[in-house]
Amino acid sequence: MFCSGAAVAYAGETGETRIPYAEDRIQYCADVAASAEAIRLDRRRNELATLEGEIGARLSLLDSKQRKLRIVLEKLEAFERKTSEALVGLYARMKPEAAAAQLAQLDAEIAAALMLHMKASASSAILGEMDASHGAALAKKISELRLSKDRKN
Numbered sequence: 001m002f003c004s005g006a007a008v009a010y011a012g013e014t015g016e017t018r019i020p021y022a023e024d025r026i027q028y029c030a031d032v033a034a035s036a037e038a039i040r041l042d043r044r045r046n047e048l049a050t051l052e053g054e055i056g057a058r059l060s061l062l063d064s065k066q067r068k069l070r071i072v073l074e075k076l077e078a079f080e081r082k083t084s085e086a087l088v089g090l091y092a093r094m095k096p097e098a099a100a101a102q103l104a105q106l107d108a109e110i111a112a113a114l115m116l117h118m119k120a121s122a123s124s125a126i127l128g129e130m131d132a133s134h135g136a137a138l139a140k141k142i143s144e145l146r147l148s149k150d151r152k153n
Contacts, residue, residue, distance in 0.1 A: 088114055092122040100129035103138070112141035116149075 091099045091114055103111040103126060115123040115138065123142075127135045 084114075084117065088117040091115075091126070092118045096122075096125040096129045099126045104130060104134055108138060108141050109145075112138055112145050116142050116145050 091103065094102075103114065106114075115126065118126075127139060130138065
């Protein structure tokens with residue numbers, strides 16, 4: 001290779017050893033090295049710009065999906081609130097004996113959550129119609145839910 005330093009030396013007129021056109025060769029090698037480095041850096045910049053564009057596109061896609069998910073979640077939460085309010089209203093308007101019988105068949109967590117959202121007069125009338133052990137267990141579950149709800153707020 002030309003820039004490898006393998007040059008043929010000869011004795012000049014004064015007897016010193018000289019490499020023909022040494023300064024030109026050194027300058028050429030420096031220029032080529034600088035150009036190669038510039039090309040390498042330019043290629044790297046292009047790669048980074050491409051990657052940056054890809055990352056930007058992915059971030060945009062993620063933002064879009066996040067907005068869509070947020071909208072879906074808000075709709076689900078609104079539906080859940082409406083459903084829960086409707087169900088609470090349904091049990092609250094029932095005769096206490098009938099509501100007690102149906103709530104006794106539900107999962108304790110669900111029954112407690114429903115009764116937690118009822119007015120105190122409706123929930124106490126329903127609890128009064130339940131057998132003592134089931135009513136006490138449900139009252140305990142309601143108080144646990146209320147405490148956990150208070151801690152979150």
